[in-house]
Amino acid sequence: xxxxxxxxxxxxxxxxxxxxxxxxxxxxxxxxxxxxxxxxxxxxxxxxxxxxxxxxxxxxxxxxxxxxxxxxxxxxxxxxxxxxxxxxxxxxxxxxxxxxxxxxxxxxxxxxxxxxxxxxxxxxxxxxxxxxxxxxxxxxxxxxxxxxxxxxxxxxxxxxxxxxxxxxxxxxxxxxxxxxxxxxxxxxxxxxxxxxxxxxxxxxxxxxxxxxxxxx
Numbered sequence: 001x002x003x004x005x006x007x008x009x010x011x012x013x014x015x016x017x018x019x020x021x022x023x024x025x026x027x028x029x030x031x032x033x034x035x036x037x038x039x040x041x042x043x044x045x046x047x048x049x050x051x052x053x054x055x056x057x058x059x060x061x062x063x064x065x066x067x068x069x070x071x072x073x074x075x076x077x078x079x080x081x082x083x084x085x086x087x088x089x090x091x092x093x094x095x096x097x098x099x100x101x102x103x104x105x106x107x108x109x110x111x112x113x114x115x116x117x118x119x120x121x122x123x124x125x126x127x128x129x130x131x132x133x134x135x136x137x138x139x140x141x142x143x144x145x146x147x148x149x150x151x152x153x154x155x156x157x158x159x160x161x162x163x164x165x166x167x168x169x170x171x172x173x174x175x176x177x178x179x180x181x182x183x184x185x186x187x188x189x190x191x192x193x194x195x196x197x198x199x200x201x202x203x204x205x206x207x208x209x210x211x212x213x214x215x216x
Contacts, residue, residue: 001196003199004041004045004048006037006038006041008033008034008036008037010026010029010030010033011029011033012026013026013029013030013060019089021087021088021089022060022088022089023088023089023090024081024082024088024089024090024092024093024097025093025097026060027063027067027088027101027124028097028100028101028105030060030061030063030064030067030068031064031067031068031105031106031107032105033064034055034064034068034107034110035068035107038050038053038107038109050109051109052109052111052203053107053109053110053111053203054110054111054112054113054114054195054198054199054202054203055068055069055110055112055113055114056113056114056115056116056195057113057114057115057116057118058116058117058118058174058175059116059117059118059147059171059175060118061115061116061118062115062116062117062118062119063115063118063121063124065110065113065114065115065118065137066113066115066121066125066129066130066133067105067106068105068106068107068110068113069106069110069112069113069133069134069135069137070106070110070132070133070134070135071106071125071129071130071132071133072125072126072129072132073101073105073124073125073126073129074122074123074124074125074126074127074129075101075102077122077123077124077126078098078101078124079098081093081123082097082098087123106134108134110134110135111134111135111202111203112135112136112137112138112198112199112202112203113133113135113136113137113138114137114138114139114140114195114198115137115139115140116139116140116141116174116175116191117140117141117142117145117147117171117173117174117175118147119147120155128155130155130156130159131156131158131159133159135160135202136159136160136161136162136198136202137156137159137160137161137162138162138164138194138195138198139161139162139163139164140164140165140166140169140174140191141163141164141165141166141169142165142166142168142169142170142171142173142174142179142182143165143166143167143168143169144168144169144170144179144181144182145169145170145171145173147171162198162215164190164194166182166187166190166191167182168181168182169181169182169187170182173187173191174187174191193214194214194215197210197211197214197215198215201215
């Protein structure tokens with residue numbers, strides 16, 4: 001289809017070295033990884049166009065999409081977590097780590113986002129931080145997944161927000177596919193088809209009938 005897909009390797013935060021709760025630094029390393037990967041890509045593929053990027057993320061990766069897409073942090077809430085260690089690994093964070101959230105962790109090249117199977121992280125973005133995201137959002141969830149069931153739709157009226165909930169979808173419908181409540185291939189077909197249509201519409205300005213029909 002002519003697209004380049006980039007998957008940053010999040011150091012010490014992959015499927016084989018994941019810890020819960022997460023270390024504080026992961027929350028600013030994640031969007032920084034996205035920016036670093038986009039900065040490096042033209043040196044690897046000089047012909048690639050990184051001026052307009054669609055960013056998707058699954059589970060904790062959905063947080064990354066909001067952060068890189070322009071969601072603003074609730075600094076009071078971040079400071080409280082930093083002081084108490086609630087919801088993060090260890091006893092808290094350093095002053096240097098806390099200060100990372102005072103800057104802009106977003107990337108202007110991210111023009112649209114696709115958070116999949118991820119909850120709204122009020123402890124980081126507060127009640128309305130996601131409303132600062134800069135482009136259209138395609139939000140995926142599944143009815144058989146406890147994550148992402150906090151009904152974001154009513155809270156997102158101020159941004160271009162589309163919520164797709166898959167009947168029978170589980171947490172892995174959007175990743176490894178291992179789900180006994182929804183046919184694996186059907187799940188992949190729906191997610192991949194809508195993702196491609198969304199990317200074509202947001203980056204390429206595709207208004208052809210087929211794309212418009214899928215996104216209607």
